[in-house]
Amino acid sequence: MPRPGAEAQSEDxxxxxxxxxxxxxxxxxxxxxxxxxxxxRLGTGEVCGIRGPNGAGKSSFLKACLGLLxxxxxxxxxxxxxxxxxxxxxxxxxxxxxxxxxxPGALRVTVREVVGxxxxxxxxVGRPLRPEDRExxxxxxxxxxxxxxxxxxxxxxxxxxxxxxxxxxxxxxDPELYFLDEPTTHLDARGRRDIAAxxxxxxxxxxxxxxxxxxxxxxxxxxxxxxxxxxxxVRELCTSSDPGRVARGKPE
Amino acid sequence: xxxxxALPVFRRALLALVATGIAFPALGTVxxxxxxxxxxxxVMHSALLGAAVGLLAGLDPLPCALAASLLAGAGIARMSExxxxxAGGALGLVMTAALGLSFILFYKAKxxxxxxxxxxxxxxxxxxxxxxxxxxAGSVLVVLLSRVFLKEIRAVLYDRELAAVLGIAARPxxxxxxxxxxxxxGLAMRLTGALLADAVTLLPALAARSLKKPLGxxxxxxxxxxxxxxxxxxxxxxxxxxPASPAxxxxxxxxxxxxRLTRLPGRGRAKA
Numbered sequence: 164m165p166r167p168g169a170e171a172q173s174e175d176x177x178x179x180x181x182x183x184x185x186x187x188x189x190x191x192x193x194x195x196x197x198x199x200x201x202x203x204r205l206g207t208g209e210v211c212g213i214r215g216p217n218g219a220g221k222s223s224f225l226k227a228c229l230g231l232l233x234x235x236x237x238x239x240x241x242x243x244x245x246x247x248x249x250x251x252x253x254x255x256x257x258x259x260x261x262x263x264x265x266x267p268g269a270l271r272v273t274v275r276e277v278v279g280x281x282x283x284x285x286x287x288v289g290r291p292l293r294p295e296d297r298e299x300x301x302x303x304x305x306x307x308x309x310x311x312x313x314x315x316x317x318x319x320x321x322x323x324x325x326x327x328x329x330x331x332x333x334x335x336x337d338p339e340l341y342f343l344d345e346p347t348t349h350l351d352a353r354g355r356r357d358i359a360a361x362x363x364x365x366x367x368x369x370x371x372x373x374x375x376x377x378x379x380x381x382x383x384x385x386x387x388x389x390x391x392x393x394x395x396x397v398r399e400l401c402t403s404s405d406p407g408r409v410a411r412g413k414p415e
Numbered sequence: 416x417x418x419x420x421a422l423p424v425f426r427r428a429l430l431a432l433v434a435t436g437i438a439f440p441a442l443g444t445v446x447x448x449x450x451x452x453x454x455x456x457x458v459m460h461s462a463l464l465g466a467a468v469g470l471l472a473g474l475d476p477l478p479c480a481l482a483a484s485l486l487a488g489a490g491i492a493r494m495s496e497x498x499x500x501x502a503g504g505a506l507g508l509v510m511t512a513a514l515g516l517s518f519i520l521f522y523k524a525k526x527x528x529x530x531x532x533x534x535x536x537x538x539x540x541x542x543x544x545x546x547x548x549x550x551x552a553g554s555v556l557v558v559l560l561s562r563v564f565l566k567e568i569r570a571v572l573y574d575r576e577l578a579a580v581l582g583i584a585a586r587p588x589x590x591x592x593x594x595x596x597x598x599x600x601g602l603a604m605r606l607t608g609a610l611l612a613d614a615v616t617l618l619p620a621l622a623a624r625s626l627k628k629p630l631g632x633x634x635x636x637x638x639x640x641x642x643x644x645x646x647x648x649x650x651x652x653x654x655x656x657x658p659a660s661p662a663x664x665x666x667x668x669x670x671x672x673x674x675r676l677t678r679l680p681g682r683g684r685a686k687a
Contacts, residue, residue, distance in 0.1 A: 271630075325559045
């Protein structure tokens with residue numbers, strides 16, 4: 164379900180267009196600083212990994228990129244927009260976000276409904292999903308191997324199935340940019356393999372960029388660049404046009 | 416029965432019970448999904464305080480109760496944004512203070528015990544034409560909003576932060592949900608009283624939730640159970656010469672318990 168124009172974009176040289184750019188970015192919750200002077204770049208066709216200890220600010224950085232946490236200093240641009248500003252809601256429709264964790268809240272929602280939520284913003288307020296949106300939902304369910312579970316409440320899914328449903332929601336949007344927040348945490352070996360395979364298939368489409376927070380070697384093996392977030396500072400570990408070299412710790 | 420139906424006061428009661436039975440369980444579903452159980456107590460007590468202020472000022476208590484409910488709702492939505500709406504401390508303070516102030520106002524306004532009693536327990540057979548119109552209009556509003564904005568409501572009830580990231584106007588939807596819910600609680604005060612608003616909101620929603628269905632079917636089942644408990648309660652009240660509100664509560668509780676018992680593990684539940 165590639166979006167119109169995706170093929171033309173795939174002719175671009177990987178990394179030639181900034182999807183995410185942070186310069187001197189500081190983040191914090193009230194008076195408590197979380198990250199200082201973050202410098203990070205993600206270009207078209209690239210996969211970037213972020214790793215680091217708990218509390219290092221990895222998820223906070225993704226939240227800032229989504230406009231949920233305003234920077235305290237520095238600049239942050241995502242798909243050319245400034246997160247948190249009024250015009251950024253239109254940009255959000257071009258971002259596929261997979262949060263970490265289990266199904267939230269007490270409301271029972273089916274897998275198909277969760278995947279369809281990715282297209283709610285596009286459908287418009289008070290309007291049902293359009294036929295083409297419904298087709299995109301079915302295609303994403305199929306691609307994620309969840310077609311048989313489409314009417315199952317997400318609360319009844321295993322951790323791996325739930326993460327695949329979250330990824331399918333992002334895929335249904337056919338976004339230019341993916342933010343994946345620890346998509347394989349708490350999964351067994353098979354679940355991790357399934358998610359890594361799905362992310363690998365998305366990464367193979369060179370018109371998208373992927374920024375993922377993870378410690379999973381299978382996912383980091385897909386990365387062109389890995390950033391190490393440590394308490395209040397960020398280090399670029401290695402960069403390579405060959406993701407395999409990055410994973411092996413042998414940058415160019 | 417025909418003679419009873421000929422009475423305007425009974426016809427108004429019937430209309431209000433049918434309308435709220437269909438619509439107000441949706442508000443209970445919102446309360447349950449947003450985990451606002453402690454917060455709705457504060458709204459119920461605030462509605463009572465609003466009515467007491469109205470009585471003291473010589474005004475119609477219903478609009479005053481609605482205004483107080485909406486104010487409480489705005490406060491709860493604001494607290495919830497800061498992550499503290501389910502915190503018991505502040506809400507407990509609001510509840511106790513509102514109840515204490517209400518009693519003082521009843522005393523100072525020399526409200527007779529029967530009038531005060533009707534605020535606590537409601538009086539379905541004392542609905543005026545204007546009150547019936549307000550309750551019916553509120554019910555229609557709830558049904559319309561649930562129908563038109565079902566997908567936005569689903570996303571916000573599922574995960575408010577995610578809804579915002581997906582480009583949905585999550586904040587206005589959230590505030591709208593809280594305010595309409597508080598409006599419903601304020602309207603329910605005339606039916607079942609400030610302290611028994613759960614009869615028409617929470618109990619049918621609890622029954623519907625026990626079926627473990629997605630949001631759409633849950634709202635439909637809530638309407639079925641709401642209608643059943645409201646009409647069943649009214650019939651029970653007539654049959655046994657009981658006050659209507661507690662009778663509705665009894666039927667609603669009975670439905671919830673019956674569903675819980677029949678859906679216990681090992682009693683034919685389809686899926687574990």
